[in-house]
Amino acid sequence: MELKLVSGGYAVLMLLGLSWAVWAVFAAPDLEDIAGGWLGQDATVSSVPLIGLLPWFALILCLAAYAIWQGVSRWQVRVHRHIRPWVLAMVLFNAVWVLCLQRGLIGLSLFAGAALLAVLIRIVVALDRSTLEHQIDRWITRACFGLFAGWLSVIIVAESLAFAAMHHGNPHSLMFKGSSALAIILLALFLCAVSFKNPMGIYLNAGALWVLVWIILDRYSGHATSPIFATVCLVAAVMMLICLISALRTRIRRILSSH
Numbered sequence: 001m002e003l004k005l006v007s008g009g010y011a012v013l014m015l016l017g018l019s020w021a022v023w024a025v026f027a028a029p030d031l032e033d034i035a036g037g038w039l040g041q042d043a044t045v046s047s048v049p050l051i052g053l054l055p056w057f058a059l060i061l062c063l064a065a066y067a068i069w070q071g072v073s074r075w076q077v078r079v080h081r082h083i084r085p086w087v088l089a090m091v092l093f094n095a096v097w098v099l100c101l102q103r104g105l106i107g108l109s110l111f112a113g114a115a116l117l118a119v120l121i122r123i124v125v126a127l128d129r130s131t132l133e134h135q136i137d138r139w140i141t142r143a144c145f146g147l148f149a150g151w152l153s154v155i156i157v158a159e160s161l162a163f164a165a166m167h168h169g170n171p172h173s174l175m176f177k178g179s180s181a182l183a184i185i186l187l188a189l190f191l192c193a194v195s196f197k198n199p200m201g202i203y204l205n206a207g208a209l210w211v212l213v214w215i216i217l218d219r220y221s222g223h224a225t226s227p228i229f230a231t232v233c234l235v236a237a238v239m240m241l242i243c244l245i246s247a248l249r250t251r252i253r254r255i256l257s258s259h
Helices: 002-027 055-072 078-102 106-128 135-166 174-197 199-221 227-258
Strands: none
Touching: 002 055, 002 078, 055 078, 055 135, 055 199, 078 106, 106 135, 106 199, 135 174, 135 199, 174 199, 174 227, 199 227
16 A cells, blocks of 8 residues: 555656646747747747647656556566666656746756756666666656657757857857857767667667757758758767668567567
8 A cells, every 4th residue: 555655656756747847838928028038939040940849748748658657567677776867857857947938037947958858868877777677667667767858958959059159159159069069969979979889879869860850851951941950960969860771670679689
């Protein structure tokens, strides 16, 4: 009975935190009206178009499914007991990140977003070091947290560059665009390396690649076009895609050979 109460309470806290964040998103004004428009679609070369932000809702639904699943399970797998406080911290930072964006507090939002990313990475490391006993873990646990961490990594880079532009940076200067491209390239190289290291790297790569692709398309055809920046990012995206396909082929071969 005590175990069921703990699992149920954990699920309820997760669902409340996720609902809080979803409410904040729907109650917030458009990004063009927040923090002087520095988070808008064409504020900087690294600005993320709306379609690049949409996976957040799908990820929240996946987290809700994870919460419900853990609420009805018996906690037989040690890794879920181990990451439970980290998952609650992730839900909290996610809500704070969105609420700060809602109020236009980009500095506090960036701090909360960085903390959220750090917690997600901690969860990803814990999952990578653990053996998941059920197929549902591979489709819910690994995919959910891995995709979220990869997606958020590009979002935080874009938000950091918007914060720099907001505080006396010139988003139209060659130096700023070059620094933005360098940040994207370094992140892409890191994700390429991680893709081959463990299965979680595949999800990280895929989540980040989604955002990067839409940034590239928007820089080629958006209102504030920047073909040179888009081309540099395209090189990074191609590297990530090659590594992702190669890592997937290797992973599939290992799975097939093990049966």
